Amino acid sequence: MSLTILPFIQTQITRYGMSTLMVLGNIGNIFTVIIFYPRRKNSCAMYLLCAAILHSATFTFNGVVNVYTLDYGDPTARSLFLCKFRLYVTHIWNQSGRYLTVLACIDRYMWTKDDARTRFMNRSSTSHYLATIMFLFWHIFPIHIVVLVTISNGRCGPFGVYYVIYQVYSAVFLGLLPPILMSIFGFLAYRNMKKLHLRVRPVGNNGDDNNRRHRRDRDLLLMVLTEVVVYVLTAIPYPFVLLEVAVTNYMGVTKSVERVEIENFLNLTTLTLVFVTCGSPFYTYFVVSKAFRKDCKTLFTKWRNHAVGPSSGTQIPRARPLQTIHFSKNTKIVE
Incomplete structure (x- = not known):
């Protein structure tokens, strides 16, 4: 029996919070893909487009499994294949989406450098090449998940020494490294952009x-x-919660039931916040970018016109067909 109300809140977050995030996030990511697809030759747009697809795949799969577990039990605890498959595949999608955003930050930094020697980074061919390498890397680097994750005591996950290694690995490569890289290249891009505002760009015939x-x-x-x-x-917040739980468990610290409930609640809450980043890009783009809002308005207008059709007031009246007059033999034509 739980000592606090936290397990109940945790269940409601999983049932309703994850479901809402999954629906709104998928809607936003679908619009992001539709809007960025015509501009896929732009390297940054291509990174963001691919990230939106992977983010949707990540929290859709995880969200469905988590909600299913509340009512019918964890399916990954009954199948070793599904246990390894879920952790490995969602890890690939999750990390690939995050590091595509890192590549987008690097791409914007290279663009703001305004240096011909680094402009090859902004080419469409280069972005496809880097995205492919990154995607393949995240298939190979976390292969330890397939080998070492198992089922024990009715639970799917890492155990023993590998539990600590896995939590440290997740904290570093999921929680710390992406925001650090994003912050560094984002700051450098912003600083370069401020410098570009001070320059006068030449305007030619196609200015x-x-x-x-x-x-x-x-x-x-x-x-x-x-x-x-x-x-x-x-x-x-997520990596710090992970590290605290992993280190104290490995050291054999005796924990009360109340502390375990608090740790589980913090773990779920911070993990849910991490998944917010998978579903929020469309809404942040919509808020900060006037051009993105204009693209959305244009898209909705096209859909409305396609669904409703042109209004009757704008229709061009049809020309009346010419009538053929037949003359009989007795008809006289007066000149």
């Missing part, structure tokens, strides 16, 4: 097109920086 592309790139920088801020605020 309007250049200015339009420049505004688009600047909006992408603003969206990436906002996503970095949200990620840092939501992801930082």
Whole structure:
């Protein structure tokens, strides 16, 4: 029997919080993919597009399993294959999505350097190459999950010494390294952007097109920086909770039932905050970027016109067909 109300709150967060996050996050990520797809040749837009797809896959799979577990028990505790598959595959999707955002920060930093020697980083071919390497890396690097994760005492997860190693690994590569890299390159990009504002850009015959592309790139920088801020605020608490639980468990610290309930609650709450970063990008983009809001408005207008059709007031009246007049033989034509 629980000593606090925290397990009940934890259940409600999983049932309703995860479900709401899954629905709103998927809606937002679908719109993000639709809006960025026409601009996929832009390296930064391509990173954000792929990250949105992976983020949706991550919290959809995890959300469904977590909600299912509340009523029917943990399915991963009854199948070793499903146990390893869930932790390994969702880890790949999760980390790939996060480090695609890191690549987007690096891309914006390279763009703001305004240096011809680093412009190859902003090419579409380079972004595809880097994204592929990163995706393959996250298939190979966490292969230890497939080997060492197992089922013990009706629970799926890491155990023994590997439990501590896995928690430290998660804290570093999931909770600490991504926000640190995002913050570094985001700050450098912002500083370079401030310098670019002081320069006078030459305007040629196609100056309007250049200015339009420049505004688009600047909006992408603003969206990436906002996503970095949200990620840092939501992801930082998680690694510290992980490390505290892992170290105290490994040291054999005797814990009361109340302390265990508090640790479980903090673990779930901070993990839910981490998943907020998977579903929030569309809404942060919508708030901070005027161009993104304009793209959304254009998209909704097209859908509305396609669904409703043109209004009757704007329809062009049809021309009446010409009538053929037949003359009989006795008809006289007066000249």
